[in-house]
Amino acid sequence: MECTTEDCQNFTSTYLCTRCVSDLQQWLSKIxxxxxxxxxxxxxLDNVRPAGGGGGGGAKPGSAAPINLDALQLAQNLSSVGTDAKAYAHDERAAGLAWLIQDWVTKAELLVSGPEAEHINHVAIRARVQNIAPPMPTRTLLPWLRANAKITITAFDIRNWARRGKLVAVDREPQPTYHPHEVLNAWHDTRATQLATSPKN
Incomplete structure (x- = not known):
């Protein structure tokens, strides 16, 4: 049968193919x-004390402890996740669970590290890439983007953006190919949305 991951099309004896299991394991390893x-x-902890030192006798009786509830929920979600991607491959919900795990990990990374400084001119890179790069299959596209656009994405990202209509394959046979500049657009839009909606500590 075909892998149940959207737009994968690899044949497999389980619900996730070997490549998708490997992708998922990379996300699980971060947890x-x-x-x-x-x-x-x-x-x-960086917000417990008021600016200027606070002074004057500590917290008021009955006042709530400063807790980031979004971070707490993400921690609970991640704690419920297994560590072996191969085990997920036997679950008929594997593709959806893999997407959910990736979403949790991405949000947790943003909460932990905050927005990254934008040292790379992605607008210029997208313009340059549009003129020089032909459509590529995912297996070729990912290392190409790491080397030429200085970004790291996964096959899960590509398939998720295609499923949501952010990407449209140029060709579908023998496997889907995508314009690198369109992938960069999807990555940039997704990153901007995540930063805009990420809860502030």
Whole structure:
């Protein structure tokens, strides 16, 4: 049968093909470190004291502890996730679960590290790429983008953007191909949305 991941089309004996299992394992491998770091975000340790030192006798009786509830929910979500991607491959809901795990990890990374400084001129890169880069299949596209556009995305990103209509394949046979500049547009739009909607610590 075909892998159940949207737009994958690899044949497999389980619900996720070997490539998608490998992609998912990369996301799962990030979770233990994120769970350690997100504790600081949950407690909002950098915001416990008022600006200027606070002074004057501590918290008022009955006042609520400063807690980032969004970070707490993400920590609970990530704590419920298994560590073995191969185990997910036998679940008929595997494709949807993989997408959900990626979404949780991405949001947790934003909460932990905050917005990254924008040192790269992505607008200029997209304009240059549009003129030089032909459509490519995902397997070729991902390393090409790492080398030429200085961004790292996964096959899950590509398939998710295609499923949501942010990307349209140029050709579908023998496998889908995408214009690199359109992938860059999807990445930039997604990143901007995530930063705009990410809860502030």
């Amino acid at each position: 233990p470190v994120l769970l350690e770091e997100i504790g600081t975000t949950i407690a909002k």
